Amino acid sequence: MPDPSRDGPGLDFAALLRIISNWRWLILGAIALGIVGSIVVTLLTTPIYRSWVTLEVSPPTVEIMDEQSRERTASGINNWDYVITQVGLLSSRSIAQRAAQDLNLANNPEFVGKGGDAASRLSLAAAKVAGGLNVEVPEEGQLIKYSFDAESPQLSAxxxxxxxxxxxxxxxxxxxxxxxxxxxxxxxxxxxxxxxxEKSERQLVAYAQAQGIISTGGGEDGRSNGDTNSLQGESLIALNRALAEATARRVAAEGAYRSGVAVGVTSDVNASTQLLRQSRAALEAEYQDKRTLMKPDHPDMVSLRSRIDELDRQISREASRATSGRTNTLLAEFRGAQAAENALRGRVAGLKGAVLDLRGRSIKYTILQREVDTNRSLYDALLQRYKEVGVAGGVGTSPVSIVDRADLPGGPYKPNLLLNLLMGLGLGLAGGLAAAVALEYLYDTIKTRDDVRNKLGLACLGAIPKTLGQESFIEELKDPRSIVSEAYSAVVASLRFSTEEGLPKSMLVTSTRSGEGKSSSALAVAQNFARRGVSVLLVDGDLRKPAFKAASDKVGLTRLLTGEEESARSHVVPTQFSDLWLMPSGPLPPNPADLLSTGRFQEILSEVTSQFDIVIVDAPPVAGLADALLLASVVGNIMLVIESGKTRHKAALEALRMLGGSGAHILGAVLTKSKEDLGGYGYKAYGYGALDRKRTEILMIPHEAGH
Known part of the structure; x- marks a missing residue:
């Protein structure tokens, strides 16, 4: 037999639907209770009004001309971190306390009530302000929205x-x-x-005076740049510049004197003798013109020649005088330039010594000057930073501004009737489902075919529905088209394949407890086999509370067990069903277990199995009795009947263990009174003796005997 405890109860969608169907009135009641509760809560809840405000937060910026500071201002502020910081500040206790003080809420009896000192009322007002504030953290951007809840719309806004x-x-x-x-x-x-x-500047001035150092302040920002800022340095520079100019003039004069004289004299001679040469040219032209008419010794010709010769002498004298004046001028200019150059060179040589001496004495001066420059830079930087702080601390540059102010709310924020109804509906539904599932698994019973297979590890031979009709069980069995008859037909079909040989020769029908329908199932299976032409003997093995009644109490299993010489066939009576015979239990013995523990029942079973195609034994329930175990050890094949929704899982497992210990083969289980398609399972603990008053006896006699 497979281990029936390998699987526990599971909850899948089909099982959940079944639970909802079974406990639908409980779930509907929980939903109704939730809706009523939500209405009551809505009516009893004080209205709460909510007002919204939108703020814009912009990180502060300071206009700074310094490049390094401007880069720090542009990149050193994280907008998101700043906005989140402002959200935290807005939710702080100090803001709530300040708002309570500004509105004088500590003295508002509508807000904090009466009683207590001023400090306690202020603390209570601040706590209520902080409790009613709801700040939304923005996911992006620089807008912060928050709301405040109060019992008054005016107070809220x-x-x-x-x-x-x-x-x-x-x-x-x-x-x-x-x-x-x-x-x-x-x-x-x-x-x-x-x-x-100031101290470093005084030291610098005192040293300069002591050493005779005069700085002209020609460096950048008035600072010393070495020798060039002293008087000697500046004089040396000026003399060097003048010496360079004098040298240039001397070189130019010398060049003009030595190589440019000819060009300069010729120019002067031509300028001074130009008129004389013009007059000579005119006389020479006249002489040549008259030479064609007169001879050279003609007085006019001689007169013209003498005049021409005189002009040549004048031109020669004038050229000589012009040449001599120009040369003297160039020489004088050359000598003057050379003298000036030599004088400047001497001055420069003298100043070089003075500057070199000043450089040696200016080392300490430079150190003092550097200290002055350092202190001045620090002083200027501190002044600049002081100006920046003054600008940044201006009261007109708040980083927070109000975008939307709070208006008076048009209606209460809470209670929301629709929301409360939905919540009540949801809570009622959840509570009802939870209660249904809890009750379902608290009373862990076998309800479906899957429970038989999964929880007990048995093959489900069939499920017999619970009918609501007025017809008796016998009448339903007689109708082959009835629901009950069709269901048992399926059980009979399953029994034909329950063993390796096919249909078992003998079969025991039992249940975990009484009232599960085992006797009805035994009769229904026997009647279905008989209807198919199989000879069937139904043995009522319940010697305590028999279910089948014959016409006479003189025959039955009890008499066979106590009388060893009697034939079993003599205690078999026909029934109203063709091919179906009954061996009733007979008179109730005082000790059923003792009778069944003898080997007599084995003899009886061997006799009847040889005379009938199948023998079906209706045994007592397993729980609390040894009768079923004794019968099972003899019969060998067991069909377990389980009432849907009534038989506990653990009780059925215990019954299976007990039956398994008898050595019998369990063919499978039949699920009776099934409500898989009808919904609604209940539970009520029945004892075997509790049904004694309600037990229905089935009269098993042929029609002729009934008349």
Whole structure:
């Protein structure tokens, strides 16, 4: 036999639907209770009004001309971190306390009630303001939305707006306090740096006076740039520049004197003798013109020649005089330039020594000058930072501004009747389902074919539906088309394949407890076999509370067990069903278990199995009795009857273990009174003796005997 305990109860969709169908009235009741509860809660809840405010948060920026500071201002502020920080500040206790103080809520009896001192009322007001504030954290952007809940629409809007005002004022005050501290710190640093700067400047001036160093301040920002800022240095530079110019003039004069004289003299001679040469040219032309008419010794010709010769002498004298003047001028210019160059060269040589001496004495001066420059740079930087702090601490540059102020709410935010009804419906449904599932598994019974297979590890031979008709069980069996008859036909078909040989020769029908329909199932199976032409003997093996009644009490199993010489055939009576015979239980013995423990029942069973095609034994329930186990050890094949929704899982497992210990083969289980398609399972603990008063006896006599 397979291990029936390998699987526990499971909950799948089909099982859930079945549970809902079975416990539908419980679930509907829980839903109704949830809806009624939501209505009651809505009526008893004080209305709460909600007002919304939208704020815009912009990280502060300061316009700074310094390049390094501007880069720090542009990249050092994370907008998201700043917005999240503002959300945390808005939700802080200090903002709630400030809003309560600004609105004087501590003295508002509608808000904090009466009684208590001023400090306790203020603390209570701040706590209520903080409790009614709901801030939404923005996923992106710089807009912060928050709401405030109050029992009065006016209070809701007023407190929501005041929280915004208090938040902005708190930001401004915090920035002002931070900038004031920074300003005080910078003022102290500036005073200390100013003292150091003044001290270093006095040391520099005293050393310069002692050493006779005069700085002209020609460097950048008035700072010394070496020798060029001293008088000697500047004079040396000027003389060097003048010496270079004098050398250039001397070189030009010498060149003009030595190589450019000819060009310059010829030009002067031509200029001074130009008129004389013009006159000579005119006389020479006249002489040549008259030469064609006169001879050279003609007085006119001689007169013209003499005049021409005189002009040649004048031209020669004038050229000589012009040449001599030009040469003297060039020589004088050359000598003057050379003298000036030599004088400047001497001055430069003298100043070089003075500058070299000044350089040796200016080493300490340079050190002092560098200290002055350092202190001046620190002083300028502190002043610049002081200006920045002053700009950043301005009260007109709040990073928070109000976008939408709170208006009076048009209606209460809570209670929401529709939402409460939906919540009540959901809670009722969830509670009903939970209760149904809990009850279903608290009373863990066998209900479906799957339970038989999964929980007990048995083959389900069939499921017999529970009928609601008025016809008797016998009448339903007589009708082959009835639901019960069709269901048992399926059981009979399954029994034909329950063993390796096919249909078993003998079969025991039992159940876990009484009232599960085992006797009815035994009769129905026997009647179905008989209807198919199989000779069937139905043995009523329940010697305590027999289910089948014959016409006479003189025959039955009890008499066979107590009388060993009697034939079993003599205690078999016909029934109203063709091919179906009955061996009743007979008179009730005082000791059924003792009778069944003898070997007599084995002899009786061997006799009747040889005379009938199949013998079906209706045995007592297994729970609390040894009769079924004794009968099972003899019969060998068992069909277990289980009442759907009544038989407990653990009880059925215990019955299977007991039957398995008898060595019998369990063919399978039949599920009776099944409600798989009808819904609704109940539970009621029945004992075997509890049904004694309600037990229905089935009269098994032929029609002729009934008349």
């Amino acid at each position: 007023a407190i929501a707006n005041q929280i915004a005002e208090s938040f902005i004022n708190s930001n401004l005050q915090r920035r002002y306090e931070a900038s004031a501290y920074a300003r005080n710190f910078l003022e102290r640093q500036i005073a200390r740096t100013r003292t150091d700067l």
